[in-house]
Amino acid sequence: MKNKTKLRFGLPKGSLQEATIEKMAKAGFNIQVSSRSYVPYVDDEELEIRLIRAQEISRYVEHGYLDCGITGYDWIQENNSKVHEVGEFLFSKATRQPARWVLAVPENSPVQSAKDLQGKRIATEVVGLTKRYLKKHGVKAEVEFSWGATEFKAHELVDAIVELTETGSSLRANKLRIVDTLLSSTPRLIANHVTWKDKWKRHKIETMALLLKGALEAEAKVGLKMNIAEKNLANLLQSLPALRNPTISNLSLKGWVAVETIIDEHVVRELIPQLKAAGAEGIIEYPLNKVVY
Amino acid sequence: MKNKTKLRFGLPKGSLQEATIEKMAKAGFNIQVSSRSYVPYVDDEELEIRLIRAQEISRYVEHGYLDCGITGYDWIQENNSKVHEVGEFLFSKATRQPARWVLAVPENSPVQSAKDLQGKRIATEVVGLTKRYLKKHGVKAEVEFSWGATEFKAHELVDAIVELTETGSSLRANKLRIVDTLLSSTPRLIANHVTWKDKWKRHKIETMALLLKGALEAEAKVGLKMNIAEKNLANLLQSLPALRNPTISNLSLKGWVAVETIIDEHVVRELIPQLKAAGAEGIIEYPLNKVVY
């Protein structure tokens, strides 16, 4: 089989590809994809990268063609793959929400719940998930594989669709209504069960998971520094629990201290006005590359 | 009218769009524009974003269709809009210069000042501004609206143009000479007068202005750290007024201190050689996300 001293790692080709390669670079692994070759370059001799469609990665990890890979929870479930899940990641800093597979119908459809689908026709890319969902609700309906443009079909060709959405804005723009959520999905690092029993490989995978987690953690966090008069410090720290475990250091200016901490980036827009109100001055926010607790 | 608990915010569509959305993200508001929908997604339920041409935003803020918006000072003036100006921003880190509407003529034109335009024909996108400028100088000339390619017209079709420039390089490449500057323009955050009297909305707008200002401030500034022998510290601080209010901390190495401060990025290229000359070592410059005084 594969060389013991190399780890074959599958990354998702296509829509997630650019984001994944960027995250890998932040974790410390620089990958270069060439249009002339299916085998990308990576600056780690212990790794062999393969770009494979997200829909297929769990299948090839299960069969051992890949030692491990990054793919969505949705496709692990759709493929019903027997793999070891090493970790969960959230890639989208902007929305901080997992992608969701939802049941959707035209705005004016009579369908209000799964039950109303009895005898209907549903188009989706995740036929397996949809069938299991219908079975769970005791509903019989025809489920057909959709090769694309699924949202458009809900109006003319089928009665409902099961489609992926993040913010729901594309469904809204297509005059569709969400009836139910079948599955929330986030990217996962998965490993083959045999690989996971190999000590060297498991250690390598765990290190990569640690660094990737550190890089993703850092995307959602920022460093914050500010100066404050010593007399206001206790008040500041008490009233703002977000500032946990700050580093406090003395300033050359008597009676003043510098406070530094790491916090979630998405609370900053509410925190900064409060910090100013509490007497903080010279507030600085700076970016991070990695955060490892 | 509009929902009291939502703020309708107009951002400039077109050439400024990408920069504005990037600045908003730095301020903490992530916006996603979809090609399928005119209503962008924003990760703040209190906001409703609209993308509207910069030329029109002040008009729609004045009429109350928008609560507030970001647009150029030039178009507020051209439209003669009655709006509340909340703040001024400088978007271009590179040039650190406002855009200017200038009167320009071919290099070999006899026109040397506004006075020489008597009886001439001028093409421009800002017909109102140009007419007011001519009136101020007591000059009568025909001003015609230019739908584009204005620079080219100065050579054949009209006697002079009033055109937007930042560095002047496009005018130079077209063999045009700047005669006068009519208006310097920077991006402004403006609010509708009624909106501004609403306590909740005003607070929301002021918070956004604070965060946006903090993000833009941070683009023009950097953090600077260095180590220096304690005996050289006084000399360093005295001779380099740019290093105002630094944080001084002790190093583990006896007799040495670390100096840290926030300074304008554009002085760094002159400052670093001086710092080295003054005995500083291990000089580090790092990026900032926000600076709020």
Next chain:
Amino acid sequence: MKNKTKLRFGLPKGSLQEATIEKMAKAGFNIQVSSRSYVPYVDDEELEIRLIRAQEISRYVEHGYLDCGITGYDWIQENNSKVHEVGEFLFSKATRQPARWVLAVPENSPVQSAKDLQGKRIATEVVGLTKRYLKKHGVKAEVEFSWGATEFKAHELVDAIVELTETGSSLRANKLRIVDTLLSSTPRLIANHVTWKDKWKRHKIETMALLLKGALEAEAKVGLKMNIAEKNLANLLQSLPALRNPTISNLSLKGWVAVETIIDEHVVRELIPQLKAAGAEGIIEYPLNKVVY
């Protein structure tokens, strides 16, 4: 000749252009290239930028049309230019490897060393370098200038090629085997010999070299901070020589200190697991703009 108070600086047009302009911006010099003009804008009145093909820069620096310029070591050698070399830079953070001009042949070619080229035909863009290489090995072969698609020629039109490669992946994809390396090449800042004797110009060039070096140094390095119990500190520092000269500061939490240092980014992926094992907590990696020792 050129104005004494302006420095005419040549940057490589083409494949290196974007990277060079990005590095210049990091060094503090913002350049804007306009499609309408061959003379880019730079926010420094003491500079005049020219974009010229990397292959030609050393020739124009030698003749004094440019005061200085950035180009590859390969083309300085190929042109045999008499110029002053001010400094060497490594642009590619990802691979941390210089580009190499290599002698390559089809995988199944009998050619195993330079000697086997006797009487053969070689295609290359660097005819001069290749002829000198053959002469050094006492080999007579025909060298012809290749206008492009050199890798393809090795299979049909010539016996061997001398081609540029970084990771070798394009050669591998084309079923070519590397026989020998003729030259490793990195970007260089070079100056005209007369310019170098001009005090003002030399000082200007040296300052730019310092800043550019600081910016490139910063790309390969990161800041690292962590907290550790005081009792574990000595052990940590002793076992990890990469953490040289750290800044140690006290935390508000008794018995704990903060450790901060600057290290090579490419060791981070191995260091972080070790730091955790040694008792470090709250490990933070942050990016740098410049590092000047």
Next chain:
Amino acid sequence: MKNKTKLRFGLPKGSLQEATIEKMAKAGFNIQVSSRSYVPYVDDEELEIRLIRAQEISRYVEHGYLDCGITGYDWIQENNSKVHEVGEFLFSKATRQPARWVLAVPENSPVQSAKDLQGKRIATEVVGLTKRYLKKHGVKAEVEFSWGATEFKAHELVDAIVELTETGSSLRANKLRIVDTLLSSTPRLIANHVTWKDKWKRHKIETMALLLKGALEAEAKVGLKMNIAEKNLANLLQSLPALRNPTISNLSLKGWVAVETIIDEHVVRELIPQLKAAGAEGIIEYPLNKVVY
């Protein structure tokens, strides 16, 4: 003024540009537009081409900066230009319909006719046309210039729009309803009144109009040939008036003739089944470059 032996000809820059240059080539005048120059090359030494926005051409023809030009009837009307109209053309072979400026409102708007616009606000690119239309209907309403994305405004920012449409599909996709048509517009060849009195120039313009008309005519027509038994010929010609003035010639096969004619391309799809039914065989349709009656 301009050289008597050169005709300065304005063509529309922008959305109509490619189509116009293609039609000119079909008429026999090959034009090459260079990104580096505002003055296109044309293979006729008696012509000087200028590319100017369609909105502005009639203005510059009126003032004599151009001898003649091609622009839409809409902009001649909007600018109220005093020019000589030489000819009308239909550029779009596919739809065979003139573009129309229509008054449109949201599908569910109460506005049913011009009268319902009293006191309302209308956005449009053709402010002059719209104001005249309202005046004709005795309606007072505010008309504001729209810089773009006009269709979107009808839903939120204004009560109605006046917008250009060809097939109406974009309006329908935006859920807008057409209330009235203000103007149908086709491309026109126009000339300056003084130019038109110059014998040489007028002859040149008329020749170009003839050739352009011939080229456009040919786009909408095709050649049709078929074989038919002589005995069926009279019946064929009688029942199919579209086949006017055909050329009849004898075939080598006794009793058979070849019929050839020029007809409108858009009747072919109905004609061919009828021809077959009438006994025609070997029906051939072939393309034309020019048709001049």
Next chain:
Amino acid sequence: MKNKTKLRFGLPKGSLQEATIEKMAKAGFNIQVSSRSYVPYVDDEELEIRLIRAQEISRYVEHGYLDCGITGYDWIQENNSKVHEVGEFLFSKATRQPARWVLAVPENSPVQSAKDLQGKRIATEVVGLTKRYLKKHGVKAEVEFSWGATEFKAHELVDAIVELTETGSSLRANKLRIVDTLLSSTPRLIANHVTWKDKWKRHKIETMALLLKGALEAEAKVGLKMNIAEKNLANLLQSLPALRNPTISNLSLKGWVAVETIIDEHVVRELIPQLKAAGAEGIIEYPLNKVVY
């Protein structure tokens, strides 16, 4: 159901889309696809166009959501759809070959025929076709759906692939060997069985088939005219059977005739030298729009 006086026509979205719309235009039906709408415009009020993936069209024709459609024979078979096949077309003028689904393996694979696949794993987009093929050969193997990049999988992830090819050049470039052809596929016009019984709809579909066939026929044919001395005519016609049923007409030059005919474009390159040898002069080849026998 659908309006009796409208025919709902499905065209393949995606890779065949542009070619299909071009052929439809040649047949006389001009279609405009808008990025804003899923319903294209067509200049025939009796038609409603839908763009649907080629893989799905036969399914929706079978169910009656579409009256008829154009799709590949391969997907009709893969979907096992019960539809009426109206006609077969060959779209690619260049290769004049149908697309083929072939079984392919790496060049050095031991697999020489279907029999060698026993117990192997095969990746393909046409799972149904592949399973039927294996069954026919009495072979048991695992067939898995491939989401893309199938050619690459043959080297690492599976033992064989079933993939679409036209000239085989992509397979060759990927070092794959064709073992067998499962199916040759050409575009087909298909109709729903109920639709086909409706007199008006059937007539409409047959007319479209006639015109489309005429347009495609014309792509593969050309008109040929030449002059020849009467005494050489008999010899010319006898020796060149390709010139069947030519039109012969007299020239004004005594003793000379003009010969005109329609022939396959792909024989022209061999015919012209022969025609010259036989005494033909002034040989003219001209393009055709439609050929209907």
Next chain:
Amino acid sequence: MKNKTKLRFGLPKGSLQEATIEKMAKAGFNIQVSSRSYVPYVDDEELEIRLIRAQEISRYVEHGYLDCGITGYDWIQENNSKVHEVGEFLFSKATRQPARWVLAVPENSPVQSAKDLQGKRIATEVVGLTKRYLKKHGVKAEVEFSWGATEFKAHELVDAIVELTETGSSLRANKLRIVDTLLSSTPRLIANHVTWKDKWKRHKIETMALLLKGALEAEAKVGLKMNIAEKNLANLLQSLPALRNPTISNLSLKGWVAVETIIDEHVVRELIPQLKAAGAEGIIEYPLNKVVY
């Protein structure tokens, strides 16, 4: 060497590639270039196509790696290649002019003829041609190879350039003046001298030359038909020598004849008004695919 029954044919890669492949298709040889392979597909089993830079083709034809190829006369001369020239072609229908290598200087340069170049520096892509030109004029000057952007160099880096131009518009836009023409160049079909002696190969090449010539001839020509009263016919033919050897046929309308001929497309724009004046009616111009005399 190469297979006797295959002809290896080199076509110019790059700027001429698209035009050449289009001409080859018109001649009857359909070529498909794949991004994944250097060997294009051609629908003729007797041909093997290679895409090679125009600058190099004559060199590889001379050495016998190619049997024949299409390249510019300029590069045959620059390379001084010993090849058999089979035919000359003119590709550009629009300008009907060969490309020219010209000596150019800034508009205000003192250089007025080759003689003024004594001791100067010249940049060019055709170093060999330029040196021979200077030698012929008894001038000594430095000639350096230009890697691109040659026009820009004439203003700053060198005294003159030798550059390729078709219409001269790019030179004019760059404020350069043409001093002299060194060489006019058209595409040529060339063959290796050994190949040319092979009977089968020579016949194959001659056939291709015939067809290619026929296709190019057809691009510059059109078919013209018109009806005219018999009494005006003699006058028409006498006064219009361009209408040589027309085909005259009788119309069904008594006293009228149809006149048909093939003429140069570029005289049509002058001819049509004259034909109308002479009484011609129903004038039709139609396109041609091939014209072989």
